[in-house]
Amino acid sequence: xxxxxxxxxxxxxxxxxxxxxxxxxxxxxxxxxxxxxxxxxxxxxxxxxxxxxxxxxxxxxxxxxxxxxxxxxxxxxxxxxxxxxxxxxxxxxxxxxxxxxxxxxxxxxxxxxxxxxxxxxxxxxxxxxxxxxxxxxxxxxxxxxxxxxxxxxxxxxxxxxxxxxxxxxxxxxxxxxxxxxxxxxxxxxxxxxxxxxxxxxxxxxxxxxxxxxxxxxxxxxxxxxxxxxxxxxxxxxxxxxxxxxxxxxxxxxxxxxxxxxxx
Numbered sequence: 001x002x003x004x005x006x007x008x009x010x011x012x013x014x015x016x017x018x019x020x021x022x023x024x025x026x027x028x029x030x031x032x033x034x035x036x037x038x039x040x041x042x043x044x045x046x047x048x049x050x051x052x053x054x055x056x057x058x059x060x061x062x063x064x065x066x067x068x069x070x071x072x073x074x075x076x077x078x079x080x081x082x083x084x085x086x087x088x089x090x091x092x093x094x095x096x097x098x099x100x101x102x103x104x105x106x107x108x109x110x111x112x113x114x115x116x117x118x119x120x121x122x123x124x125x126x127x128x129x130x131x132x133x134x135x136x137x138x139x140x141x142x143x144x145x146x147x148x149x150x151x152x153x154x155x156x157x158x159x160x161x162x163x164x165x166x167x168x169x170x171x172x173x174x175x176x177x178x179x180x181x182x183x184x185x186x187x188x189x190x191x192x193x194x195x196x197x198x199x200x201x202x203x204x205x206x207x208x209x210x211x212x213x214x215x216x217x218x219x220x221x222x223x224x225x226x227x228x229x230x231x232x233x234x235x236x237x238x239x240x241x242x243x244x245x246x247x248x249x250x251x252x253x254x255x256x257x258x259x260x261x262x263x
Contacts, residue, residue: 018114025107051083102182105210180220188255205248
């Protein structure tokens with residue numbers, strides 16, 4: 001049996017990076033899950049370990065089997081969603097630490113973004129590879145005097161100065177890194193959703209909590225975040241009034257800033 005020809009690295013584009021990043025993430029996750037208590041071994045540990053290995057195998061299949069690439073990438077994206085919810089359950093039970101949960105959420109979100117871009121290129125090219133586009137990325141430099149968990153390394157698209165509108169965000173001392181820290185945004189989300197989880201837009205945000213928070217964090221770091229339009233509704237008790245409500249993401253930013261300025 002003649003093996004399939006190996007695709008050239010220069011034609012792979014972001015495929016090799018997605019595969020290499022996930023290959024580096026899997027050993028960390030296996031080592032971290034191995035330290036979990038035995039009570040969670042058959043409920044969470046084995047599932048997360050198997051899902052991480054499944055994604056790695058699916059990426060290999062998508063790399064070397066062009067005819068199965070579309071369905072394989074969809075299946076890999078579904079497995080990533082399963083892992084995201086399992087990590088959320090492990091964090092809620094106190095099995096996964098806050099720093100480990102942030103790293104796992106960030107790496108799973110980055111893998112999902114790469115798969116989404118891979119699938120978009122396939123759809124745009126009709127199944128043929130499109131030339132890779134260079135991505136300029138930056139890392140938020142750590143600020144001295146702050147704990148490491150308050151200054152995570154953030155990779156995001158570098159904003160163009162010509163595309164910025166309005167005044168830039170002011171950074172006062174070391175407060176900026178604390179505002180955009182993932183754990184602060186996560187706590188702000190819980191406070192903003194208190195008593196409002198039954199609302200449709202809040203439930204939609206919470207269902208995609210980690211990807212939305214990471215996207216919000218990237219926009220804040222890149223200084224491209226802008227408040228969304230207000231939605232209005234009318235109440236008639238005790239008198240007719242029009243109420244304006246900010247998008248839930250804007251309320252998360254509000255809580256994140258207030259929690260740092262007035263803890």
